[in-house]
Amino acid sequence: MCGIFGCVLKxxxxxxxxxxxxxxxxxxxxxxxxxxxxxDGRLYIKKDQGKIDEVHKIHNLDDLPGNLGIxxxxxxxxxxxxxxxxxxxxxxxxNIAVVHNGIIENFVELKLExxxxxxxxxxxxxxxxxVHLIEENLKxxxxxxxxxxxxxxxxxxxGSYAIAVISTKQPDKILCARNExxxxxxxxxxxxxxxxxxxxxLPLTNRAVIVEDGELVVLxxxxxxxxxxxxxxxVVREPELIDWAPEMAVKEGYPYFMLKEIHEQPAxxxxxxxxxDHYLDLMATFLDRAxxxxxxxxxxxxxxxxxxxxIFSKLAFLATYPVIGSEFVEQHGKxxxxxxxxxxxxxxxxxxxxxxxxxxARERAATVLGLTNAIGSTLTRVSRVYIGQQSGPEIGxxxxxxxxxxxxxxxxxxxxxxxxxxxxxxxxxxFIAEKxxxxxDTVETIIQTQEEKIKRIAKKYKxxxxxxxLGRGVSAATAYEGRLKLMEIAYVPSxxxxxxxxxxxxxxxxxxxxxxxxxxxxxxxxxxLIGNIMEMKARGASIIAVIEEGDxxxxxxxxxxxxxPKGVPEVLSPIPFIVPLQLLAYYxxxxxxxxxxxxxxxxxxxxxx
Ligand code: AGP
Numbered sequence: 001m002c003g004i005f006g007c008v009l010k011x012x013x014x015x016x017x018x019x020x021x022x023x024x025x026x027x028x029x030x031x032x033x034x035x036x037x038x039x040d041g042r043l044y045i046k047k048d049q050g051k052i053d054e055v056h057k058i059h060n061l062d063d064l065p066g067n068l069g070i071x072x073x074x075x076x077x078x079x080x081x082x083x084x085x086x087x088x089x090x091x092x093x094x095n096i097a098v099v100h101n102g103i104i105e106n107f108v109e110l111k112l113e114x115x116x117x118x119x120x121x122x123x124x125x126x127x128x129x130x131v132h133l134i135e136e137n138l139k140x141x142x143x144x145x146x147x148x149x150x151x152x153x154x155x156x157x158x159g160s161y162a163i164a165v166i167s168t169k170q171p172d173k174i175l176c177a178r179n180e181x182x183x184x185x186x187x188x189x190x191x192x193x194x195x196x197x198x199x200x201x202l203p204l205t206n207r208a209v210i211v212e213d214g215e216l217v218v219l220x221x222x223x224x225x226x227x228x229x230x231x232x233x234x235v236v237r238e239p240e241l242i243d244w245a246p247e248m249a250v251k252e253g254y255p256y257f258m259l260k261e262i263h264e265q266p267a268x269x270x271x272x273x274x275x276x277d278h279y280l281d282l283m284a285t286f287l288d289r290a291x292x293x294x295x296x297x298x299x300x301x302x303x304x305x306x307x308x309x310x311i312f313s314k315l316a317f318l319a320t321y322p323v324i325g326s327e328f329v330e331q332h333g334k335x336x337x338x339x340x341x342x343x344x345x346x347x348x349x350x351x352x353x354x355x356x357x358x359x360x361a362r363e364r365a366a367t368v369l370g371l372t373n374a375i376g377s378t379l380t381r382v383s384r385v386y387i388g389q390q391s392g393p394e395i396g397x398x399x400x401x402x403x404x405x406x407x408x409x410x411x412x413x414x415x416x417x418x419x420x421x422x423x424x425x426x427x428x429x430x431f432i433a434e435k436x437x438x439x440x441d442t443v444e445t446i447i448q449t450q451e452e453k454i455k456r457i458a459k460k461y462k463x464x465x466x467x468x469x470l471g472r473g474v475s476a477a478t479a480y481e482g483r484l485k486l487m488e489i490a491y492v493p494s495x496x497x498x499x500x501x502x503x504x505x506x507x508x509x510x511x512x513x514x515x516x517x518x519x520x521x522x523x524x525x526x527x528x529l530i531g532n533i534m535e536m537k538a539r540g541a542s543i544i545a546v547i548e549e550g551d552x553x554x555x556x557x558x559x560x561x562x563x564x565p566k567g568v569p570e571v572l573s574p575i576p577f578i579v580p581l582q583l584l585a586y587y588x589x590x591x592x593x594x595x596x597x598x599x600x601x602x603x604x605x606x607x608x609x
Contacts, residue, residue: 001392029075349377482581
């Protein structure tokens with residue numbers, strides 16, 4: 001997730017406006033930043049890696065001439081956070097500049113095509129293909145306008161994008177286009193703006209126009225003109241008045257980042273389905289050749305690894321050992337060796353306990369692989385191969401979208417491994433791949449249809465002194481994660497364990513009205529799980545069940561239930577089934593008067609051991 005911004009002013013300098021706007025978009029990405037303006041026949045560009053304030057201190061982002069320009073604050077997905085990968089990107093002759101938020105899925109083939117036409121690429125980003133494609137289209141038809149060239153370009157792009165383009169070809173215009181990544185237009189008497197989010201221009205105007213998917217926008221001193229990318233049909237859309245306070249606007253109207261990020265999960269899951277095959281296949285190869293595989297992480301990332309251990313086993317028949325980061329060296333430090341592979345999972349890429357495990361493993365010549373949300377983090381630098389999960393910055397301390405994105409990437413790895421090892425038929429592959437594609441919509445449906453019910457359940461149980469979270473099989477990992485969410489943001493002491501463990505001790509705690517959350521996908525554990533529910537009911541527990549839609553059997557047993565759409569395969573079930581538990585924890589925290597974004601005693605990235 002990155003932040004883009006552009007402005008055309010009737011009077012005044014664009015650079016300081018762009019700089020201030022990027023500051024207001026910094027929550028969308030902050031590993032590099034850049035601006036480009038147009039003045040007196042040429043483009044002026046300043047960009048570098050680093051946070052906006054750091055780059056401004058070195059380069060003075062306000063010191064660019066011209067009343068028109070674009071800017072970008074980056075959250076790296078393709079290419080490390082380096083100056084060369086920072087946006088804006090320019091064409092071979094530095095006559096065109098583009099900023100982009102999104103993921104171009106077909107950039108590898110486009111890049112090859114353009115290189116064969118003689119284009120010279122400087123960066124490792126997917127974005128750079130856009131500006132060279134525009135250049136190529138203008139070269140092919142010099143009489144075409146910038147809008148025509150951009151239109152031809154975006155019609156060739158697969159994937160998500162929100163772009164802003166300026167060029168010496170038409171120095172008084174900014175061209176924008178949108179597919180999936182957000183894009184809004186702001187307008188006042190003196191200027192017209194384009195941005196990823198409303199906060200970028202809210203202090204300058206509260207008149208906004210939301211650009212829809214598949215639309216192209218031309219910004220000029222006269223205002224804005226929207227048309228359809230598909231057929232160039234003109235779109236008439238009046239500005240609406242935004243009544244958010246700036247603080248609310250940064251959260252896009254959500255009261256807290258955590259709720260915004262729970263709601264972002266469908267978009268994040270779509271982004272994890274756009275990973276580059278090359279890195280998934282490379283990582284699968286390393287996992288395949290390992291004598292033993294450890295999945296090392298902390299907190300929610302550890303719960304993703306726990307779920308992954310079931311998924312790797314069930315799909316690829318590969319035994320993997322999930323290990324908590326702070327325990328790895330104690331538990332395996334002596335046995336790990338050159339034939340071992342460590343897949344370290346860390347959304348921040350900076351968790352000290354996880355990095356200490358990685359360092360211990362490297363000392364013993366083990367192979368280290370990394371899965372992280374932070375390109376350029378320490379984990380990416382110490383990994384033989386790493387994958388960026390592309391969730392965008394997660395501001396809330398509690399992991400939500402990064403957790404489900406990790407699960408998606410790990411399950412994709414397991415699927416590739418299953419194919420590589422011949423453990424799965426093509427039909428099974430196709431079946432699961434088809435279900436993967438449906439996951440974002442499934443999560444969207446859960447949020448849309450169950451959130452109000454979950455609010456009511458949260459109100460009903462807000463004063464409960466403790467909870468159990470129980471599941472069997474891969475749902476045990478979901479249970480652990482649901483429990484962590486409730487503990488860390490609502491401060492409710494809770495327990496989670498495989499449901500089969502209840503009779504080995506914990507059930508002694510159960511008394512009348514004791515809330516027990518069961519995660520009940522219709523998988524191989526369903527029948528036995530019903531027995532566990534009966535055990536709890538017999539002792540007076542209040543059953544809260546997350547069930548597959550229409551599961552009449554468990555509906556009859558539960559005091560309260562939340563429904564997940566049918567058809568999610570067991571190995572993917574933690575992804576949708578955790579969403580109701582994220583919402584339950586969030587709403588109980590709200591009911592108890594806590595700020596879920598900044599829970600006491602916790603930090604977003606635990607960089608101490
Ligand atoms: C999760 O909600 C917590 N914020 C915490 O457990 C977190 O998952 C853990 O610290 C690991 O962080 P990482 O993924 O950045 O390594």
